[in-house]
Amino acid sequence: xxxKTVQSFxxxxxxxxxxxxxxxxxxxxxxxxxxxxxxxxxxxxxxxxDEKAFKLQREGRLGTYASILGQEAAQVGSALALRPxxxxxxxxxxxxxxxxxxxxxCMVLQYWAGDERGxxxxxxxxxxxxxxxxxxxxxxxxxxxxxxxxxGDKIAVMAYMGDGATSKGDFHEGLNxxxxxxxxxxxxxxxxxWAISVPLKRQTAAKTLAQKAIAYGFSGxxxxxxxxFAVYKATHEALDQARDGQxxxxxxxxxxxxxxxxTADDASRYRxxxxxxxxxxxxxxxxxxxxxxxxxxxxxxxxxxxxSEAKEKVEQAVHEQENFPxxxxxxxxxxxxxxxxxxxxxxxxxxxNANGKRNIRD
Amino acid sequence: xxxxxxxxxxxxxxxxxxxxxPRVLILGEDVGKNGGVFRATQxxxxxxxxxxxxxxxxxxxxxxxxxxGMAVYGLRPIAEIQFEGFIYAxxxxxANHAGRIRTRSRGRYYCPLVVxxxxxxxxxxxxxxxxxxxxxxxxxxxxxxxxxxxxxxxKGLLIAAIRDPDPVIFMEPKKVYRSxxxxxxxxxxxxxxxxxxxxxxxxxxxxxxxxxxxQPTLQAATLLEKKGIKAEIIDLRTLSPLDTQTVIESVxxxxxxxxxxxxxxSCGVGAEVIARINEKALxxxxxxxxxVTGFDxxxxxxxxxxxxxxxxxxxxxxxxxxxxx
Numbered sequence: 001x002x003x004k005t006v007q008s009f010x011x012x013x014x015x016x017x018x019x020x021x022x023x024x025x026x027x028x029x030x031x032x033x034x035x036x037x038x039x040x041x042x043x044x045x046x047x048x049x050d051e052k053a054f055k056l057q058r059e060g061r062l063g064t065y066a067s068i069l070g071q072e073a074a075q076v077g078s079a080l081a082l083r084p085x086x087x088x089x090x091x092x093x094x095x096x097x098x099x100x101x102x103x104x105x106c107m108v109l110q111y112w113a114g115d116e117r118g119x120x121x122x123x124x125x126x127x128x129x130x131x132x133x134x135x136x137x138x139x140x141x142x143x144x145x146x147x148x149x150x151x152g153d154k155i156a157v158m159a160y161m162g163d164g165a166t167s168k169g170d171f172h173e174g175l176n177x178x179x180x181x182x183x184x185x186x187x188x189x190x191x192x193x194w195a196i197s198v199p200l201k202r203q204t205a206a207k208t209l210a211q212k213a214i215a216y217g218f219s220g221x222x223x224x225x226x227x228x229f230a231v232y233k234a235t236h237e238a239l240d241q242a243r244d245g246q247x248x249x250x251x252x253x254x255x256x257x258x259x260x261x262x263t264a265d266d267a268s269r270y271r272x273x274x275x276x277x278x279x280x281x282x283x284x285x286x287x288x289x290x291x292x293x294x295x296x297x298x299x300x301x302x303x304x305x306x307x308s309e310a311k312e313k314v315e316q317a318v319h320e321q322e323n324f325p326x327x328x329x330x331x332x333x334x335x336x337x338x339x340x341x342x343x344x345x346x347x348x349x350x351x352x353n354a355n356g357k358r359n360i361r362d
Numbered sequence: 363x364x365x366x367x368x369x370x371x372x373x374x375x376x377x378x379x380x381x382x383x384p385r386v387l388i389l390g391e392d393v394g395k396n397g398g399v400f401r402a403t404q405x406x407x408x409x410x411x412x413x414x415x416x417x418x419x420x421x422x423x424x425x426x427x428x429x430x431g432m433a434v435y436g437l438r439p440i441a442e443i444q445f446e447g448f449i450y451a452x453x454x455x456x457a458n459h460a461g462r463i464r465t466r467s468r469g470r471y472y473c474p475l476v477v478x479x480x481x482x483x484x485x486x487x488x489x490x491x492x493x494x495x496x497x498x499x500x501x502x503x504x505x506x507x508x509x510x511x512x513x514x515x516x517k518g519l520l521i522a523a524i525r526d527p528d529p530v531i532f533m534e535p536k537k538v539y540r541s542x543x544x545x546x547x548x549x550x551x552x553x554x555x556x557x558x559x560x561x562x563x564x565x566x567x568x569x570x571x572x573x574x575x576x577q578p579t580l581q582a583a584t585l586l587e588k589k590g591i592k593a594e595i596i597d598l599r600t601l602s603p604l605d606t607q608t609v610i611e612s613v614x615x616x617x618x619x620x621x622x623x624x625x626x627x628s629c630g631v632g633a634e635v636i637a638r639i640n641e642k643a644l645x646x647x648x649x650x651x652x653x654v655t656g657f658d659x660x661x662x663x664x665x666x667x668x669x670x671x672x673x674x675x676x677x678x679x680x681x682x683x684x685x686x687x
Contacts, residue, residue: 087435120468128434129467133458139424140459143431143439150387150413150437169451173424180419335465336504338472338527341556341603 009214011207014234015224019282021290029233033297039080039228040292043072043285045310046096049105052314053095053112057263061322065112066093070226070258073284074190076100077231078253081239082158087126087148089141089159091134093190093257097160101127105317106324115327126155134195135165138174138187145178145185145242156242157185158235164195166212167203175250179216184242186235187213187250190225192257197270213250225253226284256282328356365543371513372402372478372534375520376440378550380410383438386524389416390425390442390478399444400480400539426452426477430459430529433475438524446481446533447490453498460529461504475529476520481509482574482624483671484537486664492536493661494573494625499531500602500634506530506555507601511576513544518553519599526555535574542577558605560612564594567681568612570635571622572598575672579622582677591681601631609635610642617648620680622672627655649687652680 016027031039050069056062068075075096082088088101095108102125111118111130119129128144131137141159148155165171166189178185189209193200206212213220221238223230231253238249256279260267267276292298333340333348340348353359366374380386387410388403394417397404407415418425422443429439443449456477464472483492499507508523508530510516516534523530561576562583571579576597583593594612598605613619619639621632636651654672662670 116466117468119466119470121470123470128471129463131459133454136427136454136458139427139455140431140434142424143428143433144435145431146428147432147435147437150432151435170423170427170454173419173421174427176419176421177424177428331468335469337464337506337603342606343603 009211011211011220011222013222014230015227016229016233017227017287017291019226019287021287021294023229023291027233028229029236031232036292037297039076039232040285040288040298041306041310042076042080042100043096043228043288044306045313046072046076046099047285048307048310049095049099049108049314049317052318053109054259054263056109056318062109063112063114064262064264066262067257067259068093068096070279070283071190071192071255072096073228073231073288074188074225074253074255077228078158078188078235078251081232081236083155084124085126086155086239087128087141087144087157089128089137089144089157090130091137091160091162091165092130092132093162094130094160098127101125103127105314106320109317109321110324113321115324116331117324117327135161135168135170137161138165138170139177142174142178142183142185145183146181149183154243155184156239158188158239159185160188160190162195163189163191163193163200163203163209164198165189166209175213175216175248178248179218182245182247184245185248186238186242187248188235189250189252190255191252192255194257194261194267194271196261196265208252210250210252218248218250220250220252222252222254225255226282226287228284228288330356363545363547366513366546367540367543368510368513368516368534369400369402369539371517371546372520373404373406374546374548375517376403377406377409379521379524380406380414385436385438386440387414387416387432387437388440388442389418389429391418391420391444393417393442398442400536402478403442422448422451423455426460427455429475429477430455430463430473433473433529434463434471438474440476440478440524442478444480445487445491446479446493446495449477449479449495452477456499456505456529456531457502461502464528465504472527473529474527476523476532477530478532478534480536480539481533482535482537483661483667484574486667487536489663492667494623494656496533496601497625497630500631504529505602507533508555508599509533509535509573509601510599511535511538511573511597512542513546515553515597515599517546518551519555521550522552522555525552530555533573537574538577553599555600556603556605557600558596558598558608560608561595561597562593564592564616566592566616566618567684568594568596568609568616568619569622569677570596570598570609570619572601573624575622575624578672578674579677581674582681585674585678586681591685593681604634604638606638606642609639613639613643614646617646618684619651620654620677620684621651622654622677624656624671626658627653628658630655649684652684654680
């Protein structure tokens, strides 16, 4: 009996707007001029926010922070494709996506300043708090999507992750479940080439991360993650399919972490300046700017206006964050269970008096 | 009233809660058509269908992780992990998410999840099928740990666990699954979490135990009674949160105590019980509190498990030591 091919596959690459601002109009998502401007303005706000957060950390005004520099298109493009009632599960490098979703910037800062109240997601927002243990949000996102399907809610769930997460067991287990039960989830993998100091080639021997979806029985697509049009188009289509009952999609956004892993990292220890410079040329904001300029949607005075408005919003967020009243220390205990257990009550009362101040014992 | 085994009592509780609350669903390996490896979900697949009794991939981390997502979304999932030796893959989801989400989100999200977990030795099961690993979960903030000791207890505690708004690890003693029958009411009843029970009143010594170890402890009490020693037995029922009050009141009365558990001694829940007795009732003690436990070793395979598992003889020996202190 001859051998035969029982399965073969290919992986698509999508780029609509190249680094010089050239656009494939046939592929371009049908965004109005105002929507294109919004895309640009959100990316700029995300970058200005990010720069400010980095500076605040250096000034000792913020704890460890994970920069999104260079990944603005992957975050803004995907988050703009979500509907308000969709659910979103960030990893820990998605403040760009979170602020597009409507999470107040002061809360993002509050979280990184070490205050859990930054994870008290506003009621109107169906977003999960940041997840730091890599990839562990994936099964949870799949569970939420599955629950939505069982309840008949016509929503989709978006789960973010990085390239490092694709090496984790929870990536495998989560995507496998998603495929088996055809749940309405879209996995957005921001492949930024580095998991702290470990390059992509140490995460996988596979040519793409997108192809991993095929093993789980659904489609994966690789997009230019620095191309906001491509990211928006791919995520928008995948979300529509998910809401329509056609199951999950994995979208690999090929991008680059221009900054360090976090403010506690020094990327010059493990990668070349030349590599970083090559990626700088693919900057997502610059390419959209070039396109908009050609289309008559961008000029310097518009840009100055957008920049100064963004800076003002960011400064306002910093001001709000730094002027929050300090948290009640008894909150350490308050949310462990729906009500304090006898043991927790005792531990809390032994330590704090009725005003939340430290008890002084003789 | 019907006399049921623990497996039957658990099955009854699951069915009644699923009938009552459409948000309740079961997921796990072989829980559907097969009715679970211990048959605890027998018949439920036919009654409720494949969307509420879900056979999942062989995937312990995702069974728990997905159930957390469902719970956060508003369902009431019951995840079954087949044996306690396989739950370690779920530990990250339990410790990093189930136990933390209420705190991290400052109450915005919570996780009404039950993980049913058959545990413990004494049924001549293969390797990795006989551990008693409750201490890991008790040490994990934000998670409740419940261990029923009899069929009646199992039904009432499981219903309370399903309705609880926090994640509960519900540890089912395999040894007791079919080894005894007890009258279990058809009608609904709840046993509140966090309250232990006095199984037998006594004045001479307090024996504190839970789960499968209740039976050898009861046998020990019978032997002691023949010698004129009246033991008081406390079944803790819930290991987290732990009902300290009942233990303290008993020790204040008897002045002596032994903790009996199946798990290794070091950092076992017995150590916590003793610490609390020391903190709150030291002056009432007439002897150090003793422990009768498994050893700080790997749980042996069936040929040697009888040496590892505490039995009535070891309990009475410990009591003798204390009485002669």
